[in-house]
Each structure stands twice: as C-alpha cells, then as structure tokens.
Amino acid sequence: MAEVQRRVGAELDRIGPVIDELGERFASAGEQLALVGGPVRDAMLGRLQNDLDFTTSARPETTERLIAGWADAVWDMGRAFGTIGCRKGPWQVEITTFRADTYDPTSRKPDVEYGDTLAGDLGRRDFTVNAMAVTLPDRGFEDPFGGLLDLAHRVLRTPGRPEDSFSDDPLRMMRAARFAAQLGFGVAPEVVEAMTAMAGRIEIISAERVRDELVKLVCAPHPRLGLTLLVQTGLADHVLPELPALALERDEHHRHKDVYEHTLTVLEQSIALEDRLGGGPDFISRFAALMHDVGKPRTRRFEAGGIVTFHHHDVVGAKLTHKRMQALRFSNAEIDAVSKLVELHLRFHGYGTGEWTDSAVRRYVRDAGDQLERLHILTRADCTTRNRRKAERLRRTYDDLETRIARLSEEEELAALRPDLDGNQIMQILGIGPGREVGEAYKHLLDLRLEHGPATPEEAKAALLEWWAERTGGGPATAK
Structure with missing residues (x-):
C-alpha cells in the first residue's frame, strides 16, 4: 500500500500544473472537480499518461467559461454528452459534468442526464477500478466501491449489480474484455455470468463503437485474455462470429489441429514479431493473424484415408474478412490491407525448399505490395508446429525467400515495380x-x-x- 501511495503521489506531482490550477479555478467558482477513472487507476499501477479525465458539478457552459484563457485550445464536440475538451501544454484534458444517464432498451444512444454528486457519478461507471477519484484542489481520495482492493487483486467488478450496469450500457461488456486484455486482469464470476446472460444486448450498440473497443482489445498487451472472454461469454457470436466458429468439432481421430487455439497462438507469435514494423501495436498485422484461418470452417472436407482438407480457405477467408470488417465500419484501406494478407497467407508454402524462379519471387512481392513486411510477419507467425525440426526448416526456408527478395530489390527496385515504359x-x-x-x-x-x-x-x-x-x-x- 505504501508503494501505491508513493506512485500516486509522484504522479499527482507530475500533473500538478494542471490539476492544481484547474482545481482552484473550479473551487473559486463554487464547483466541485475531481480527477477520475483511468488516470487515477493508472497512477496506482505506475502507468504514466497525459490524457486526463475530470468530472465536475459544473455544467458544460460553466466549464467552458472557467477554462477560457487558461487552456491553450478548447473544443466542445462532446457538449451533447456534457464534455468539454481542452489542451494545456502536453496534457489533453476532458471535463465532464456529473452523469446519471442510461440506455433505453431499444436505443443505440444513451439518454444524457446530469447527476448531482461525485458518488453518484462514480456509481454509474463501468468497473470499480475506474470508479476512484481524486478531489481537487485538496487531492482527497474517493473510493466508495472498493476499487483499490480490486486493483490489488487484479480483478474487474462493477460498482453495482453487473446486470444493471450492462443494461444501462451494453458496451461495458466489451469494455470488460478490453480491460482484461489491457491490464491483464481477471473478471469476477458474477460479471462473467451477467455477460453470458446478456450477450445479445450488445446488438443495440452501433457498429462503430463495437469496432473501437475491438481495436483497443486487439492492440492491448494481452489480447488472448480479452478474446477468450468474448468467446466464453458468447459476445463473440454477435461481434466477431468468425472467431468462435474456428473451434471446429474435432474428428474422432483428431486428424487436424485445434484451429481456434492455433489462431490465438499465431496472434501472439505475430505480436512477438511486431518490432519488424518499427512501431507500437499494429492492428492490421494482429487482425490479419486473427482472421487468417476464418475460411477453414466453410472449406473443411473429410477425404478418403481420413485426410482433412481446407482447400481454398485463404480465398474464402479473405471474402469473410472483407464482409466482417465492412459490417464493423472499418475504412476501405484497413479492409483491403487485412483481406489481402488473409488471401496471401498460404502463398509462401508453394516455395517448397526454394524452387521459385526470380519471376515467382517478383510476383510475390508485387502481389503483397505495401503489405509485404506484414506478410513476412504473418507467414512466420503461422508456424505453430511442435516439431522443432520442421519449424526450423520452415524458418530457414523463409529466411532464404527474404534474402532473395532483398537481393532482387537491391538489383531491380522491387518496391516500385512497374513496367519499363509508362x-x-x-x-x-x-x-x-x-x-x-x-x-x-x-x-x-x-x-x-x-x-x-x-x-x-x-x-x-x-x-x-x-x-x-x-x-x-x-x-x-x-x-x-
């Protein structure tokens, strides 16, 4: 506990130029202000950030007046939901009026209602670890629902009954999976039970909001935890049905691997190779790994001799991926990139032990286009065999292909492959x-x-x- 207090104190001092000045401004106007949610949770976890969320008794028009002349820039896109945003130096700030809104059973948008108290605002938040606050300017700690204890136990619980919380905002079920993936936390049994019973209610949430949570989950440090929870509770049946469909019924002789578990392993192995892209979490690469075998359920055939085949599952999978990403309102560029990777993920296996001609190598590069590096990652990650000799042989063979691509690229500028005449x-x-x-x-x-x-x-x-x-x-x- 002493270490948590030390971390929180250090973080509050770091963001002091913002919280102390804001606190004084609101207090002088007779309004309450508190740092709330993720910033408080992350301060306790030792995770620094410059995005700061506040809740206040002030109405949006009052908030706007109080930060005028103090903030470097102000925006009010969230005014309809009681939120005024601003920037102060390196900090991005959002200040939201105490809320008490709920969902109509058939609506995709909440009915915005302002609350009267900090405790009431905290009580409507998604999880107890996000329902802690630091009042300002006195820096008092408010934790009416035991969030600190749940943080110590690394568990996600709702402030009240999970059924009430998920009825008010069904997207919170997706957020449970997302936070499990981001924080590496477990989920309380009663929360899992409510998610399972109410999974179908996610249907009233807009595709864009579901997509945004899914992207955050996939790009989190522990996506397997969140994805497993989505499948376990049945939420995936509504938001990404291709994933649970991978849990194919095994034939009695177990002549094919568990495609669902294989997929999660490919995702993790893909993440381990992301440093090749030179940046942080890469959604395109990760989602391609997640979707690369979604064509298998539709193409599985049992042939003579007990052989199991999945002919053309790459092409079928690309079409399914395109359709699902369209339904989730991804951009055309994202859809095209992921679908291309799914369609090409088997191409390397025609390489054999290096028999491709230079022409075939050029076509491989040409077809991959700007997704070549991601295709390298997906193809390498797709090897999940426990046979060390086989795995090493595949690695060496792909090393050879990349070497040939590099040599031809140096000689012929493959990255800008065009005809010799325009x-x-x-x-x-x-x-x-x-x-x-x-x-x-x-x-x-x-x-x-x-x-x-x-x-x-x-x-x-x-x-x-x-x-x-x-x-x-x-x-x-x-x-x-």
Missing part, C-alpha cells in the same frame, strides 16, 4: 490516345517485367511493338 511512352510509341489499349499494353509490359526482370528502353519498345503487331493481326503498325 503510359505516356506507350501512347507515343504506338501513336494512340488514352484508352483501353494503353491499359492492356501496360499490363503486358508489367507481365514481361515480372517474368524476365528489367529491360532497356530499346528492349521494352521492341517488345511493345511485337505485342501490338500480334494484336493487330500483323498488319502495318501505326507505332512511331
């Missing part, structure tokens, strides 16, 4: 204007580039004229 040059040589023929000529030259590597301008021109002569039946060329 559209303007094609039109000039053939003496034609813009149209379908230019695109077809471009594709023909690109195929030649992929097959044979770079050509000189003279060689490319000769190849173009030969193609044009064949296309026009060997008649006189109009080319210049």
Whole structure:
C-alpha cells in the first residue's frame, strides 16, 4: 500500500500544473472537480499518461467559461454528452459534468442526464477500478466501491449489480474484455455470468463503437485474455462470429489441429514479431493473424484415408474478412490491407525448399505490395508446429525467400515495380490516345517485367511493338 501511495503521489506531482490550477479555478467558482477513472487507476499501477479525465458539478457552459484563457485550445464536440475538451501544454484534458444517464432498451444512444454528486457519478461507471477519484484542489481520495482492493487483486467488478450496469450500457461488456486484455486482469464470476446472460444486448450498440473497443482489445498487451472472454461469454457470436466458429468439432481421430487455439497462438507469435514494423501495436498485422484461418470452417472436407482438407480457405477467408470488417465500419484501406494478407497467407508454402524462379519471387512481392513486411510477419507467425525440426526448416526456408527478395530489390527496385515504359511512352510509341489499349499494353509490359526482370528502353519498345503487331493481326503498325 505504501508503494501505491508513493506512485500516486509522484504522479499527482507530475500533473500538478494542471490539476492544481484547474482545481482552484473550479473551487473559486463554487464547483466541485475531481480527477477520475483511468488516470487515477493508472497512477496506482505506475502507468504514466497525459490524457486526463475530470468530472465536475459544473455544467458544460460553466466549464467552458472557467477554462477560457487558461487552456491553450478548447473544443466542445462532446457538449451533447456534457464534455468539454481542452489542451494545456502536453496534457489533453476532458471535463465532464456529473452523469446519471442510461440506455433505453431499444436505443443505440444513451439518454444524457446530469447527476448531482461525485458518488453518484462514480456509481454509474463501468468497473470499480475506474470508479476512484481524486478531489481537487485538496487531492482527497474517493473510493466508495472498493476499487483499490480490486486493483490489488487484479480483478474487474462493477460498482453495482453487473446486470444493471450492462443494461444501462451494453458496451461495458466489451469494455470488460478490453480491460482484461489491457491490464491483464481477471473478471469476477458474477460479471462473467451477467455477460453470458446478456450477450445479445450488445446488438443495440452501433457498429462503430463495437469496432473501437475491438481495436483497443486487439492492440492491448494481452489480447488472448480479452478474446477468450468474448468467446466464453458468447459476445463473440454477435461481434466477431468468425472467431468462435474456428473451434471446429474435432474428428474422432483428431486428424487436424485445434484451429481456434492455433489462431490465438499465431496472434501472439505475430505480436512477438511486431518490432519488424518499427512501431507500437499494429492492428492490421494482429487482425490479419486473427482472421487468417476464418475460411477453414466453410472449406473443411473429410477425404478418403481420413485426410482433412481446407482447400481454398485463404480465398474464402479473405471474402469473410472483407464482409466482417465492412459490417464493423472499418475504412476501405484497413479492409483491403487485412483481406489481402488473409488471401496471401498460404502463398509462401508453394516455395517448397526454394524452387521459385526470380519471376515467382517478383510476383510475390508485387502481389503483397505495401503489405509485404506484414506478410513476412504473418507467414512466420503461422508456424505453430511442435516439431522443432520442421519449424526450423520452415524458418530457414523463409529466411532464404527474404534474402532473395532483398537481393532482387537491391538489383531491380522491387518496391516500385512497374513496367519499363509508362503510359505516356506507350501512347507515343504506338501513336494512340488514352484508352483501353494503353491499359492492356501496360499490363503486358508489367507481365514481361515480372517474368524476365528489367529491360532497356530499346528492349521494352521492341517488345511493345511485337505485342501490338500480334494484336493487330500483323498488319502495318501505326507505332512511331
């Protein structure tokens, strides 16, 4: 406990320039103000952050007046929900009026109602570890629901009955899974029971809000914990049904691996390789790992001799991924990136022990496009065999492929793989204007580039004229 107090004190001192000045401003106006939620929880966990959440007795218009001239910038996009945001130096601040809102059983949006007390505001929060507050400017600690004890026990509980909490805001069920993944916490049995009983209520929540929670969960340090909870409680059946579908009924002779467990392992192995991307958590790479085998349930076949096959599950999986991400309102760029990775995740297995020609390597790079590095990660992560010799052989083979890609890239600039002539040059040589023929000529030259590597301008021109002569039946060329 002494260590927790020390951490909290140090964090409050660090953010003192914000909390002390704000506290004085609101107190002088006769209003209450408290630091609340995630910042208080994270201070106790020793996790520093510059996003600060406050709750106040002041109405939004009063809050706006009190921070005018103090904040570097102010925004009010959340005014309808009682929230005024601002920036002060490196800190992002949100100040929300005490709330007591609830959901109508058939509505996707809460009915916003202002509350009167700090205790009442804390009581409507999702979990006890987020229902602690530091009052300002006196820095008093408020913990009416035992959040500190739950934090020590690393467990998620609701301030009141979980059934009431999830009825008020069904998205809190998703947040339970997300916080389990972010914090590595367990979930109280009564919370799991309520999530299971009320899973279908998530249907009233907008796809965008579900998507945002799913992204946070997948990008958390322990996504397996959150995903397992979604499947266990039945929530995944409503928000990501492709995941529980991977828990295929095993045939009596166990002739195929557990696809669900394999997928979670691939996700974890993908995360372990993320440093290749040079940044933090990468949603595209992680979600591709999660979705890479979703085509297997639809393509599973039992063949003669007890063989289990999943032919074309890569193509089927890409289509299912595209459809699911569209339903969750992901951007077209995100959908295209993940779907491409799912579709290409088996391509490497045609490499054998290195029999691909340079042409095949070029096509691999060309098809992967800007997702090549993520494809490297997914392909390596997809090896979950316990046979060490097999795993080492696959690793060495992929090392060889990457080496060949690097060599060809250095020689031929594969990352910018294009035909040896551009559209303007094609039109000039053939003496034609813009149209379908230019695109077809471009594709023909690109195929030649992929097959044979770079050509000189003279060689490319000769190849173009030969193609044009064949296309026009060997008649006189109009080319210049």
